[in-house]
Amino acid sequence: xxxxxxxxxxxxxxxxxxxxxxxxxxxxxxxxxxxxxxxxxxxxxxxxxxxxxxxxxxxxxxxxxxxxxxxxxxxxxxxxxxxxxxxxxxxxxxxxxxxxxxxxxxxxxxxxxxxxxxxxxxxxxxxxxxxxxxxxxxxxxxxxxxxxxxxxxxxxxxxxxxxxxxxxxxxxxxxxxxxxxxxxxxxxxxxxxxxxxxxxxxxxxxxxxxxxxxxxxxxxxxxxxxxxxxxxxxxxxxxxxxxxxxxxxxxxxxxxxxxxxxxxxxxxxxx
Ligand code: KIV
Numbered sequence: 001x002x003x004x005x006x007x008x009x010x011x012x013x014x015x016x017x018x019x020x021x022x023x024x025x026x027x028x029x030x031x032x033x034x035x036x037x038x039x040x041x042x043x044x045x046x047x048x049x050x051x052x053x054x055x056x057x058x059x060x061x062x063x064x065x066x067x068x069x070x071x072x073x074x075x076x077x078x079x080x081x082x083x084x085x086x087x088x089x090x091x092x093x094x095x096x097x098x099x100x101x102x103x104x105x106x107x108x109x110x111x112x113x114x115x116x117x118x119x120x121x122x123x124x125x126x127x128x129x130x131x132x133x134x135x136x137x138x139x140x141x142x143x144x145x146x147x148x149x150x151x152x153x154x155x156x157x158x159x160x161x162x163x164x165x166x167x168x169x170x171x172x173x174x175x176x177x178x179x180x181x182x183x184x185x186x187x188x189x190x191x192x193x194x195x196x197x198x199x200x201x202x203x204x205x206x207x208x209x210x211x212x213x214x215x216x217x218x219x220x221x222x223x224x225x226x227x228x229x230x231x232x233x234x235x236x237x238x239x240x241x242x243x244x245x246x247x248x249x250x251x252x253x254x255x256x257x258x259x260x261x262x263x264x265x266x267x268x269x270x271x
Contacts, residue, residue: 047086103134142186
């Protein structure tokens with residue numbers, strides 16, 4: 001039987017066992033109670049309270065504006081819904097870079113105030129000290145390399161990262177470093193599939209890809225993208241499983257029509 005089916009709660013150790021047995025890990029974003037309940041009930045392994053909430057929930061252009069307090073609000077809503085999945089929360093921009101004490105304070109606030117199980121941090125060597133300090137408090141850390149949206153103003157665009165030799169080499173070194181210092185997993189975003197496969201084969205911790213091809217240990221997508229709620233985001237790596245934008249729009253149009261025609265509520269729908 002699969003590792004996944006045997007467990008009541010997914011932990012970082014379960015993810016490690018899944019990698020060891022070649023069992024793919026499923027991960028999606030969640031930012032609120034109702035959606036997290038559906039995703040957990042569906043059997044998702046990991047729920048990421050991503051700072052993509054800044055785009056998806058708040059309508060910002062980048063992930064930079066979201067605050068630690070806002071992340072804690074989203075994370076605690078998700079945690080209240082979840083019975084089985086591992087809940088990982090992004091440390092938002094400005095809450096950990098360049099100051100390991102601040103990183104520790106931010107991670108501890110997330111763990112204490114939301115009840116989440118782990119945190120995620122973007123970057124490699126440059127945030128090594130912050131990651132080590134967070135890990136020293138017993139907080140599990142997931143790394144994030146490749147396209148790291150919190151550095152979008154450094155990159156300039158959202159194009160595929162690490163296509164050039166030098167950047168690919170740095171990414172491999174960073175991934176090895178993250179494993180060595182104790183991260184339990186690493187997300188690789190929007191990099192060539194061969195590079196991602198190479199990293200997943202060399203490392204023993206699970207590598208979760210988004211736009212990183214088939215050769216990694218698991219996949220993550222933004223839930224609103226795969227459900228077709230975010231209409232204007234159509235990268236090559238995205239598979240859309242529903243057109244919920246049109247589905248919801250159609251349902252709301254029917255409701256409006258029923259109200260206007262005095263068809264809703266009917267006799268059975270009143271007291
Ligand atoms: O914030 C987020 O949704 C993420 C995923 C894209 C991995 O970091």
